[in-house]
Structures are given as structure tokens and as C-alpha cells.
Amino acid sequence: MDENAYEIIRDGIQYKYHLGRSDMIKLIIGFWLIGLCNNIGFVVELTAAQDLIDDIHIRRMYDEDTEWHRGCTVIGTGTILLAAVVPSLFAKIFAPFLPLMIKIRYIIIIALSTSGYITTAYGYQNLDSKWIKILGIVFMSLSSGLGESSALAYIAFFPTDNALSAWSSGTGGAGFVGASIYTVLKQFGIDRTNIIMISLIWPIIMTVSFYALIPHPKIFRIKRMLNVLENQPTEGIEDMIPIIEDPHKFKVQLLMIKKTFLIYTLPF
Numbered sequence: 001m002d003e004n005a006y007e008i009i010r011d012g013i014q015y016k017y018h019l020g021r022s023d024m025i026k027l028i029i030g031f032w033l034i035g036l037c038n039n040i041g042f043v044v045e046l047t048a049a050q051d052l053i054d055d056i057h058i059r060r061m062y063d064e065d066t067e068w069h070r071g072c073t074v075i076g077t078g079t080i081l082l083a084a085v086v087p088s089l090f091a092k093i094f095a096p097f098l099p100l101m102i103k104i105r106y107i108i109i110i111a112l113s114t115s116g117y118i119t120t121a122y123g124y125q126n127l128d129s130k131w132i133k134i135l136g137i138v139f140m141s142l143s144s145g146l147g148e149s150s151a152l153a154y155i156a157f158f159p160t161d162n163a164l165s166a167w168s169s170g171t172g173g174a175g176f177v178g179a180s181i182y183t184v185l186k187q188f189g190i191d192r193t194n195i196i197m198i199s200l201i202w203p204i205i206m207t208v209s210f211y212a213l214i215p216h217p218k219i220f221r222i223k224r225m226l227n228v229l230e231n232q233p234t235e236g237i238e239d240m241i242p243i244i245e246d247p248h249k250f251k252v253q254l255l256m257i258k259k260t261f262l263i264y265t266l267p268f
Contacts, residue, residue: 019160023215027158028166030214031151035170036177037206038147041113041140042084043178044199045120049080051192083137091145096153105150106210109143113203116140121196157217 019027120136148171155163185195 019215024160024162026213026215027160028162030209031155031163031166032170032173033205033209033213034147034151035167035172036174037113037170037202037209038109038144038151039171039174040178040202041116041199042088042144043174044182044196045080045084045137045140047179047182048192048195079134080137083134084141087138087141088145088148091142092149095146095149100150100153102150102154103211105146106206109147109150110203110207112139112143112146113206114200116143117196117200117203121193124191124193124196 116136116139118136119139120133123130123133123136126132151167152164155167182195185198186192190198
């Protein structure tokens with residue numbers, strides 16, 4: 001086995017991985033793009049938050065004897081923020097307890113992201129459909145939260161820190177790239193609906209990066225077996241054999257996080 005080949009067993013999971021120079025470059029680029037595409041929808045929606053509510057009916061209240069007036073909207077930017085944060089939070093809380101099945105997860109992630117962009121763009125064209133826009137933001141929030149949880153879980157199977165570093169860099173770059181592209185396109189006179197539709201390129205890039213660019217490790221479970229000598233009596237031996245539980249079961253995972261939850265969440 002050469003120095004770039006890995007065969008590791010961890011928590012009942014065995015995975016084999018061969019990582020050459022070209023594969024390393026693909027890995028870094030692929031995870032950077034996945035991190036970028038995962039968060040850029042969230043950034044675009046927050047950048048466009050004021051534009052989202054400006055399209056909703058505005059009621060102006062002012063005093064005829066004064067020169068100033070105040071515009072009030074039916075919903076505020078805080079509503080956009082909640083729609084962008086709360087679904088993602090719930091996805092991050094519950095996703096770690098679900099089976100990884102990474103390829104199926106990314107089908108769901110990409111579908112949610114695509115639905116979010118299309119739904120939001122449709123809401124722009126129908127000014128009275130304010131909740132359609134909110135629904136689009138919810139879709140993208142779920143996509144971002146599930147994508148973050150899934151990517152971090154999957155990166156654990158790669159025997160190099162470059163995967164995590166590249167993904168983290170991509171999520172950080174999403175803030176600058178997303179806000180800049182939205183602002184520049186708006187300055188060029190492109191309407192908000194077309195900007196959102198142009199953003200459909202990001203789910204496409206994520207699809208190509210995950211399914212075609214990243215070199216995936218081969219993962220398969222190892223069944224844990226307790227072997228007993230054939231010629232030895234088995235009566236009473238069950239009490240002597242330690243019980244080994246599958247660490248991937250929901251109940252076992254809850255027990256694992258019980259102690260660390262208080263340590264890493266409470267401010268002391």
C-alpha cells in the first residue's frame with residue numbers, strides 16, 4: 001500500500017481511500033465549491049431582504065403638516081431573517097441522527113435549493129404572494145442546514161484535513177461572492193427575478209462538484225460478530241460476553257452527547 005492509500009476502521013466503519021496529487025486538487029476544489037454553493041443562497045436572500053419586502057404592499061403614514069413621512073411594510077426584514085435561520089437550525093439539530101446516505105442527502109439538498117430559487121423568483125413576479133417568497137427562503141434555509149450537517153459528517157471519512165479546510169473556506173467566501181454578485185447585477189439594471197433565476201447556476205455547480213469532481217472514498221459497514229469456540233460449552237457464557245451496541249443507533253448517540261452537551265453549551 002503506497003503512502004497515499006488509506007484503509008481505516010473507525011466505529012464499525014471501514015473505508016478505503018487512495019489519494020493522488022490530482023485527486024487532492026479535485027478534492028480541494030470540489031469541497032470549496034460545495035461550501036460556497038451551500039451558503040450562497042442564504043447570503044443572496046439576506047442581501048435581498050429589503051428588496052423582498054419592498055415589493056410587498058407599503059402603507060405610508062404621514063402628517064400633512066410635515067414634510068417627512070414613514071413607510072411601513074406588512075412584514076419586516078426580521079421575518080426574512082427568521083425564515084432564513086430557523087429551518088436551518090432545525091435541520092442541523094435533527095440531521096445528525098438520521099442515516100447519512102450522503103448521495104441521497106445531496107439529491108434532497110440540491111432539490112431544496114433549486115425549489116427555493118424558483119419559488120422566490122415566482123414570488124417576485126406575483127407581488128401579492130408574499131408568503132411564496134417566504135416559502136422559497138425556507139426551502140433554501142433547509143437546504144443550507146442539511147448541507148452543512150451532511151458535509152461535516154461526510155468529511156470525517158476523508159483522511160486529510162484539506163477537505164474540511166476547503167469546505168470552510170468556501171462557506172466563508174459565500175458571504176463576499178453572494179453579496180457582491182447580487183449587488184453588481186442589480187447595478188447593471190437586472191431585475192430581481194432574473195437575478196434569482198441566474199442564481200440557479202449554484203445548484204448546478206454543487207451537483208457537478210459532488211457527483212463528478214470529488215473523489216469519494218469506498219465506505220461499507222463491518223458486521224460485529226462474537227465468535228465462540230466450537231468445542232467449548234456455551235452454557236452460561238452469555239453472561240460473560242460484553243454487550244456491544246451499534247454506535248450509530250439513535251439511542252446510543254443520545255447517550256454519547258449527553259455529557260458533552262452541557263460542557264460545550266452552557267457558559268461556564
